[in-house]
Amino acid sequence: MKAAVYFGPQDIRCVSIPDSVIRSDHEMLVKVAATSICGSDLHLYRGALDPIMEKGKSQTGHELVGEVLDTGKAVGRFKRGDRVSMGYSVSCGHCYMCAVGQTAHCETTQKAVYGFGVAFGNLNGTHAETLILPYADSHAIKVPREISDGAALTLSCNLPAAVIANHLADIQPGENVAVVGCGPSGLMVLDIALHRGPGRVAAFDKVPHRLVTAAKKGVATINPDEEGWLENALQLTAGRGFDKVIEMVGYPETLQMCFDLVRCGGTIAALGVFCDNTFNLNLADVFLRDITLHMNGFANVQPYMWESLRMMERGVVNPQEYFSHTFSLSDVDKAFSIFHQKADGAMKMLIRP
Numbered sequence: 161m162k163a164a165v166y167f168g169p170q171d172i173r174c175v176s177i178p179d180s181v182i183r184s185d186h187e188m189l190v191k192v193a194a195t196s197i198c199g200s201d202l203h204l205y206r207g208a209l210d211p212i213m214e215k216g217k218s219q220t221g222h223e224l225v226g227e228v229l230d231t232g233k234a235v236g237r238f239k240r241g242d243r244v245s246m247g248y249s250v251s252c253g254h255c256y257m258c259a260v261g262q263t264a265h266c267e268t269t270q271k272a273v274y275g276f277g278v279a280f281g282n283l284n285g286t287h288a289e290t291l292i293l294p295y296a297d298s299h300a301i302k303v304p305r306e307i308s309d310g311a312a313l314t315l316s317c318n319l320p321a322a323v324i325a326n327h328l329a330d331i332q333p334g335e336n337v338a339v340v341g342c343g344p345s346g347l348m349v350l351d352i353a354l355h356r357g358p359g360r361v362a363a364f365d366k367v368p369h370r371l372v373t374a375a376k377k378g379v380a381t382i383n384p385d386e387e388g389w390l391e392n393a394l395q396l397t398a399g400r401g402f403d404k405v406i407e408m409v410g411y412p413e414t415l416q417m418c419f420d421l422v423r424c425g426g427t428i429a430a431l432g433v434f435c436d437n438t439f440n441l442n443l444a445d446v447f448l449r450d451i452t453l454h455m456n457g458f459a460n461v462q463p464y465m466w467e468s469l470r471m472m473e474r475g476v477v478n479p480q481e482y483f484s485h486t487f488s489l490s491d492v493d494k495a496f497s498i499f500h501q502k503a504d505g506a507m508k509m510l511i512r513p
Contacts, residue, residue, distance in 0.1 A: 162513065164287030164492045166218045166277070169207025170500070172287075174490045177219075180290040185234035188296035190226040190244060194309040195286040196483075197499050197509045198223055198248075198317050199343050200433040203410070204276065205496050208435040212279035220492075221287030222248035222274040225303060225312035229290065237297045245315040246293055246300040247462040249273045250281065253298025263462040269295065271458075286316075287492055289513040299462045301469065310510050311472050314348070314479040318508075319468040320461035321408075321431050322348035322477075326356065328429035328454040329404040333357035336397045338421045339379075341408035341432065342370035344482040344508045349406050349431075350377055351477045359403075360396045364389075364417065369505045373482075390420055401426060410434045410457060419445070427452040431459060482508045489513045 163177045182189050201220065203209055228242040238244060250272040251263035258266055265271055272281025274291075284291045293300055303312045322345050331337055337358045339349050342365035350363060354377060363374035363381050371381040380396055382389050394401060401423030407414055410432025418428045419442075434457055446453065471477050484507040487495040495509040 161289040162489055163289065164220045164285065164489065165216060166204065166213045166220055167215050169210060170205060170497075172205060172220055172493055172496050174492050180284065180288070180292050182230060182232050182292060184294065185232040186295050186297070187232045188228060188235050188238060188293045188300065189230040189290060190224070190293055191229050191290050192224060192226045192286060192288060192513050194225050194313060195221050195511045196223045196313045197221075197495060197511070199345065200317070200410070201496075202500055203433060203435045205500055209277060212277035214278055214282070218275075218277045218282070219285035219288060220275040221285035222276065223313045223316040223318075224286040224291070225309050231296070235296050238300065238302070243303045243305060244300050245303050245312050245465075246296070247320075247465060248317045249299070249461070250283065250294055251299045251462050252295045258298070261460055261463050263299065263460045264458045265460075287489065287511065289489070301465050303469070304473070307469070307472055308480045310480040310483040310508075311478070313510070314344070315465050315468055317459075317461060318345045319348055319471070319477065319479055320464035321345050321459045322352055323464045323468055323471070324456055324459050324461070325349050325406045325408065325429050325431045326352045328456060329353075329406050329427055331356040331358055331404050334359045335403035336360045338362045338364065338393070338402040338405045338418075339408065340364045340405065340414050340417055340421075342367070342374045343408065344479070345431070346408035347373060347482055348477050348479060349408055350374060350379060352471070353406070354379075355476055362393055362396055362402070364393070367502050370507070373507070384417060393421060397423065400424075403427070404429070407432050412436050412439050415439060419451070422451055424449045425451075427454070429454045429456070431456055433457040483510045484508060486510045486512065
């Protein structure tokens with residue numbers, strides 16, 4: 161079958177590999193109808209995770225909508241023909257960490273993640289014609305036919321992460337909100353936040369077409385590359401800073417932006433995927449300004465998949481609108497390149513086998 165395989169930084173190719181085969185009773189074989197590229201995949205593409213990838217073997221991709229082809233004997237919630245998606249991380253549903261909602265830290269699977277190399281379980285990826293879902297009953301979900309393929313793909317990662325960000329920020333009516341990063345997840349954060357009755361809302365990004373999309377939602381948009389960006393942003397809050405700041409990028413400089421933007425006693429919810437080992441955190445500043453910091457980049461999406469599905473069904477969010485390009489799996493290298501360069505108005509890539 162065809163699948164995307166990591167060969168090195170900025171070198172992900174579609175190649176032929178052995179067909180997916182069920183080997184355990186808890187596994188499920190799924191035919192991929194569509195998949196995509198997540199912003200976190202770009203860390204992998206750039207080479208930030210090169211040491212944990214087995215070149216020429218490690219598959220990529222963790223976002224899925226597909227059809228069940230076969231199930232192991234222990235799978236009871238799904239049958240052939242079901243339309244499904246799943247959480248990007250594999251959770252057993254029975255260990256202590258799963259029971260307390262920390263499904264990304266499953267003790268049975270040891271934090272296994274689809275398409276993220278040896279250190280994260282060496283699992284198959286969704287950038288393929290078929291794949292195996294282990295512990296399928298515990299982290300997969302049925303998807304109604306009325307939900308488009310693009311929207312369904314966001315159930316694996318993007319939309320639950322946006323839901324979690326809003327839960328952690330706990331935006332109250334009238335509060336001023338800043339969202340740092342206007343990729344697809346950041347835009348969905350905005351969609352949800354705007355339903356919570358905020359005061360002034362500002363979106364921050366360096367990509368012009370992303371800011372245009374955010375501006376259409378009626379929020380202030382600011383490019384941090386422009387001179388005086390911070391002063392202009394703080395003017396929106398009478399100089400005191402934003403009550404709630406949500407980070408959806410994952411770089412030290414964007415986290416620093418959050419500390420620059422938040423008011424005393426404010427809250428930062430950082431959902432970006434951080435790969436850097438260090439950050440020059442000024443503890444005295446955090447202490448004296450009474451800042452609350454939540455970091456949840458290794459997000460526990462499984463408990464929030466149903467809520468995400470409900471939001472789509474009830475029109476709170478429409479993730480399909482953020483898909484700008486469609487590629488065949490054989491052109492996955494082009495999809496990665498365009499997404500990485502943010503070229504041609506790229507927002508989110510839909511990939512079909």
